[in-house]
Amino acid sequence: MGVTQxxxxxxxxxxxxxxxxxxxxxxTAVDSLNLYVPSGxxxxxxxxxxxxxxxxxxxxxxxxAPTSGEATVLGKNPVHFSDSDKEKIGYxxxxxxxxxxxxxxxxxxxxxSFYGVNPFRRGHLHKLLDFVELAEHERKLAGNLSGGMxxxxxxxxxxxxxxxxxxxxxxxxxxxxILRRKFWDYFKELQKEGHTLFITTxxxxxxxxxxxxxxxxxxxxxxxxxxxGLRKKAFGGDLxxxxxxxxIRFEHRRQLEGQSFTRGKVxxxxxxxxxxxxxxxxxxxxxxxEWSQAQRLTVEMIEQKSTPFDDVFVKIxxxxxxxx
Amino acid sequence: MFKFLxxxxxxxxxxxxxxxxxxxxxxxxxFGPFLIMFLFGLGYPDQSRPLRTLFVIEDQDALQEQAxxxxxxxxxxxxxxxxxxxxELALEKLARNQTDLVVVIPPNPVETIQSNQxxxxxxYHNEVDPFQAAYVQSIARIYxxxxxxxxxxxxxxxGQEEAGSAQPSLESALSKTKAIRAALPPAxxxxxxxxxxxxxxxxxxxxxxxxxxxxxxxxxxxxAVRTSGLxxxxxxxxxxFAPAVIVLLLQHLSVTFASLSIVRERRSGIMELxxxxxxxxxxxxxxxFLSYLVFEIILAAIITGLAVWVLKIPMLGQWQDYAVxxxxxxxxxxxxxxxxxxxxxxxxxxxxxSMLVLLASxxxxxxxxxxxxxxxxxxxxxxxxPATYGIRMLHDIMLRGELSPAIIxxxxxxxxxxxxxxxxxxxxxxxxx
Numbered sequence: 101m102g103v104t105q106x107x108x109x110x111x112x113x114x115x116x117x118x119x120x121x122x123x124x125x126x127x128t129a130v131d132s133l134n135l136y137v138p139s140g141x142x143x144x145x146x147x148x149x150x151x152x153x154x155x156x157x158x159x160x161x162x163x164x165a166p167t168s169g170e171a172t173v174l175g176k177n178p179v180h181f182s183d184s185d186k187e188k189i190g191y192x193x194x195x196x197x198x199x200x201x202x203x204x205x206x207x208x209x210x211x212x213s214f215y216g217v218n219p220f221r222r223g224h225l226h227k228l229l230d231f232v233e234l235a236e237h238e239r240k241l242a243g244n245l246s247g248g249m250x251x252x253x254x255x256x257x258x259x260x261x262x263x264x265x266x267x268x269x270x271x272x273x274x275x276x277x278i279l280r281r282k283f284w285d286y287f288k289e290l291q292k293e294g295h296t297l298f299i300t301t302x303x304x305x306x307x308x309x310x311x312x313x314x315x316x317x318x319x320x321x322x323x324x325x326x327x328x329g330l331r332k333k334a335f336g337g338d339l340x341x342x343x344x345x346x347x348i349r350f351e352h353r354r355q356l357e358g359q360s361f362t363r364g365k366v367x368x369x370x371x372x373x374x375x376x377x378x379x380x381x382x383x384x385x386x387x388x389x390e391w392s393q394a395q396r397l398t399v400e401m402i403e404q405k406s407t408p409f410d411d412v413f414v415k416i417x418x419x420x421x422x423x424x
Numbered sequence: 425m426f427k428f429l430x431x432x433x434x435x436x437x438x439x440x441x442x443x444x445x446x447x448x449x450x451x452x453x454x455f456g457p458f459l460i461m462f463l464f465g466l467g468y469p470d471q472s473r474p475l476r477t478l479f480v481i482e483d484q485d486a487l488q489e490q491a492x493x494x495x496x497x498x499x500x501x502x503x504x505x506x507x508x509x510x511x512e513l514a515l516e517k518l519a520r521n522q523t524d525l526v527v528v529i530p531p532n533p534v535e536t537i538q539s540n541q542x543x544x545x546x547x548y549h550n551e552v553d554p555f556q557a558a559y560v561q562s563i564a565r566i567y568x569x570x571x572x573x574x575x576x577x578x579x580x581x582x583g584q585e586e587a588g589s590a591q592p593s594l595e596s597a598l599s600k601t602k603a604i605r606a607a608l609p610p611a612x613x614x615x616x617x618x619x620x621x622x623x624x625x626x627x628x629x630x631x632x633x634x635x636x637x638x639x640x641x642x643x644x645x646x647x648a649v650r651t652s653g654l655x656x657x658x659x660x661x662x663x664x665f666a667p668a669v670i671v672l673l674l675q676h677l678s679v680t681f682a683s684l685s686i687v688r689e690r691r692s693g694i695m696e697l698x699x700x701x702x703x704x705x706x707x708x709x710x711x712x713f714l715s716y717l718v719f720e721i722i723l724a725a726i727i728t729g730l731a732v733w734v735l736k737i738p739m740l741g742q743w744q745d746y747a748v749x750x751x752x753x754x755x756x757x758x759x760x761x762x763x764x765x766x767x768x769x770x771x772x773x774x775x776x777x778s779m780l781v782l783l784a785s786x787x788x789x790x791x792x793x794x795x796x797x798x799x800x801x802x803x804x805x806x807x808x809x810p811a812t813y814g815i816r817m818l819h820d821i822m823l824r825g826e827l828s829p830a831i832i833x834x835x836x837x838x839x840x841x842x843x844x845x846x847x848x849x850x851x852x853x854x855x856x857x
Contacts, residue, residue, distance in 0.1 A: 183702035197694040213434025216427030
């Protein structure tokens, strides 16, 4: 996956925006958005409800024209997409918009038709239904499907024309964690097939599945980075946990806080366990082991802790609020 | 071009399947109008409404002999319930709907006429419907004409009788005149005067003979009337209304289907998907038009078949003219429905607009009130409704066996094309921003 493309350039990025702004009357829905999505990446667009994620997707799909700034998607301004540009894009809407009176098969055939897919070349529709595990339900009316099945049908309908770039607006909203996980398996599979995915979600934890994550809050993009990069930016470094057989005393903690790789205070979990932020976990862990031996402390456990993205997100928002 | 056709066909299939998935709806659409026309035919037989009539003769002793003259009407629209001598009681019965008419016979009619005045009948009814009130007035006028005719006939018969009794005296006078003239010498100056007298008596006698030989009915009503339509077919109420019912039904179905179609898609959010897809407003509109057009043509064929072959509704014109009229009617009605759909914000609004169109069509299309009765400026409203053109075209084709004037066909086509263009522009605004 190429996430190394330049973020200030259209080159190599299927989505690129510069100071993209959308206002509805006096209200600014999207404020000076600058982002890039490299080809073949899964880009997670995370933020609370109403923060401007869907408006951004609508700007990138050409549904809305921007108030100011520019957007380039697949090298074109979305407002002036031609039919062939549109054929390269798949769009999954938040809510279920297909027809409840039609069967699964009829719905997917309808979607294929309005994308202009040749009726004699629709063998892949069965494969698609297989892919989203709906092949056994193709004769069921869409109105009789469960919520999760409807989302899968919508996803299949988004893929009927084999689009290069997929905009998936909250595809996992309102479905159970097991199915959510399955959806992310589908997305990873699609990525392997060469699709680029732009996925919005309210579930902060889903950031971990993405190559790049944009954090959106009140219409502003707070940052774009890899999941690990976000963690680092949120906490100022990597979080490491250490547990020793002996107790970790106050002077030990003072010494650790004085180390060059340590950032901030050491957090006490209990007498024998602490957590601390370091510049780079891979460098700090061997140094910490050496330090423990020098202090005659027996290390029972030392590891880089994976901070829940909920905490990362809260930290980023807190920082941003303080800055504002 | 191929993709254009594929995209149009997507709606053709989708709309069809959505309708076919509702078998009850299809049965209702096919057999509903048939049943309505059938029951209409049963409910409105080809005869005028009889009126139960109570006669009031307040002074029965005075009119004992003439009572029959007033209460026995040969008009089948008047059914006598008898004679009452209390007017108030009769009016109470009228108020309680125990009778439809109360006819108060004028007291002392002979004396009134002899004093050079008209004797007046008072006819009471309890109708609130202006058309029924007009019907009662017309029946009352026919009743009084009949009474007048009978009175004249009686007088005429008396005259003929009296002429009959006078004729022997006249003939005797004529014979005597002839005898006197024969006795006079030809040069007698009185002979010429007697010849004139004889001639006059002969003429009077001949006139009396003619007067007596003519029927009293012919003398009283020498002229009769017989009306005949250009068409040799006698139309029943069902026969007359069936084409209008077909038109109204097809227009209403088209407007309702189309008006709900796009507004639902806008509400569901799929329009957003269409906007991102390589699908144009024209393709969407054409696809939807075609699907409903094909469905309704099939529906119209079944309903027409049932009407013509089961209900025996006359079809005097050409089938191809009928087909063209139906297609143009459906197209224009669909265009109207899609416009409603595009200006409505909700399903409810679309249904309400459709009902308004139906209501306007019932009142202004000539469905049951002849357009010629309408105040001319209001006819503009009538001619802006597709059903007005449809009813005119189907009446001409089915009942007169001829094509409507070209202006009718051009009028509805122009409305249809105009609405289609408006639909296209409105849908473009929704789909293409």
